[in-house]
Amino acid sequence: MSLSEFDGQWPSTIELDRLAILNGVTTEQRLEAGTLLKRVVGGDLP
Secondary structure (H helix, E strand, O other): OEHHHHHHHOOOOOOHHHHHHHHOOOOOOEOOOOOOOOOOOOOOOO
16 A cells, blocks of 8 residues: 555545655655555644
8 A cells, every 4th residue: 555545535634745754755765564644634723
C-alpha cells in the first residue's frame, strides 16, 4: 500500500504532500505491512 492509497481509504484533512512530509515518505512509496502512519483529522482552527 502507498500513502496515496492509505489516504484514499482513511482520508486526512490536509493535502497529501503535507501528509507525506509528516510521515517521512513519498506519496507513491510502497510501505511494508504493519507500517504505522499518521493522519490528520479535524476542522479549521478558529
